[in-house]
Amino acid sequence: MNKAIARANSFSISFLRQPGKKAWFGIGCLVAFLLIILVLSAGVAQPQVEPPLWQVYQRSLQQAKYVDLTHTINPLIPVWAGFGKSTFEPTINPKTDKPYTYKNDGFEATDYNLSTDQLGTQLDPPAHWEPNYPAIDELPATYAIRPLVVVPIQDKVAKDPNYHLAVTDILGWEKKHGKIPAGSVVFVRSDWSKAWTNPALAKQTKFPGVKLEALKFLHQQRQILFHGHEPLDTDSTPNLEAEAWLLHNGYTQAEGVANLDKVPEIGALVTIGYPKFQGGTGGYARYIAICPPDWKYxxxxxxxxxxxxPRANKPLRWDRKLGVRVR
Structure with missing residues (x-):
C-alpha cells in the first residue's frame, strides 16, 4: 500500500509540472488513481472486535458455574390447602377423544390442570395482594439478571424453626462482605427446602421467615430489587404482616427457592425467568445462579x-399412579 501511494505522488508531480491541458489531465488521473487506492484499501479485511456483551459471555459467563434454584413442579409438591390439588393429564385429541401418543401421532402433549399460580418456586408480583400494582405480565424486562446476595440463617433456624431474618443478620452479612448493592436480589437461606417434597411442609404454622423490619431495611435502606425465601410464605405472623406490607407497597418477592446451600453468599448473579400470564397474580419461576468458575457446585x-x-436410555412413559411422565 505504501509503494502504491509513493507511485501516486511521483505520478502527480510529473503531470503537475506539465503546462496547460496536460496538467489538468494529470490532476484528473491522479484523483482517479487515488480513488482506486481508497476503494482497494477499504476492501482489506480489518480485525474485528467482538461486541462488549459477547466479550462478557466469552470471558466470564461461559466459564461460570450454573446452579438451578428451582423446584420441579408436579401434582405432589406442597401447596396451601386453600388452593386445592393440581393434576397433569395427557392432552386429548378433540376429534378422537383419545390422548396423543408417540406411536400413533408422532408426539405427545400435556394438559396441566393447575389449581393456582402460587405453586412451587414462584415470583410474586404485587398484584397478588394489591390490584393497583403490576401483575406478572407487567413486570419490566430488567428483572432478567441481577447480583445475588445470600444471607444465611440456617444455623439459627436449626435451633428455632420459627426464626425470622432480622436486621442484625443483614448487618452481620455486611460486616463480613460489604454493603448489599442496590438493585440486587437477596435470598434468605434457611435450608427449609431440604424437606421438599413432603406435603406436610404446606401445613406448618411455624417456619423460617423474614421480619417486617428486615424487609423495610432491605428495600428502603438498601434499595434491593426483591428478596426471596425457601418457604411458601414470607412470615408466620397471624396476618402475614411482612408479606402484606411488601405487596401492598408495590414490591415483588420470590418464594419456594431451592438449593441455596449450593451458592456462595457473595459474588454470584441470578437469572430470573417466568411465563407471562396476562393479569397473572403469581408466577411459576425459574431461578438460575451464575457462580464464579472456581465454585465447587x-x-x-x-x-x-x-x-x-443427550438421548436417554429409557423413554418417557405415563405413570398413572403419580400422574406424570417418568422414565
Missing part, C-alpha cells in the same frame, strides 16, 4: 451436551 457451559441434547 454447578455446571459450566460445555461440560454436558447441549445441542443436540
Amino acid at each position: 454447578g455446571v459450566s457451559v460445555g461440560e454436558i451436551p447441549e445441542a443436540p441434547l
Whole structure:
C-alpha cells in the first residue's frame, strides 16, 4: 500500500509540472488513481472486535458455574390447602377423544390442570395482594439478571424453626462482605427446602421467615430489587404482616427457592425467568445462579451436551399412579 501511494505522488508531480491541458489531465488521473487506492484499501479485511456483551459471555459467563434454584413442579409438591390439588393429564385429541401418543401421532402433549399460580418456586408480583400494582405480565424486562446476595440463617433456624431474618443478620452479612448493592436480589437461606417434597411442609404454622423490619431495611435502606425465601410464605405472623406490607407497597418477592446451600453468599448473579400470564397474580419461576468458575457446585457451559441434547436410555412413559411422565 505504501509503494502504491509513493507511485501516486511521483505520478502527480510529473503531470503537475506539465503546462496547460496536460496538467489538468494529470490532476484528473491522479484523483482517479487515488480513488482506486481508497476503494482497494477499504476492501482489506480489518480485525474485528467482538461486541462488549459477547466479550462478557466469552470471558466470564461461559466459564461460570450454573446452579438451578428451582423446584420441579408436579401434582405432589406442597401447596396451601386453600388452593386445592393440581393434576397433569395427557392432552386429548378433540376429534378422537383419545390422548396423543408417540406411536400413533408422532408426539405427545400435556394438559396441566393447575389449581393456582402460587405453586412451587414462584415470583410474586404485587398484584397478588394489591390490584393497583403490576401483575406478572407487567413486570419490566430488567428483572432478567441481577447480583445475588445470600444471607444465611440456617444455623439459627436449626435451633428455632420459627426464626425470622432480622436486621442484625443483614448487618452481620455486611460486616463480613460489604454493603448489599442496590438493585440486587437477596435470598434468605434457611435450608427449609431440604424437606421438599413432603406435603406436610404446606401445613406448618411455624417456619423460617423474614421480619417486617428486615424487609423495610432491605428495600428502603438498601434499595434491593426483591428478596426471596425457601418457604411458601414470607412470615408466620397471624396476618402475614411482612408479606402484606411488601405487596401492598408495590414490591415483588420470590418464594419456594431451592438449593441455596449450593451458592456462595457473595459474588454470584441470578437469572430470573417466568411465563407471562396476562393479569397473572403469581408466577411459576425459574431461578438460575451464575457462580464464579472456581465454585465447587454447578455446571459450566460445555461440560454436558447441549445441542443436540443427550438421548436417554429409557423413554418417557405415563405413570398413572403419580400422574406424570417418568422414565
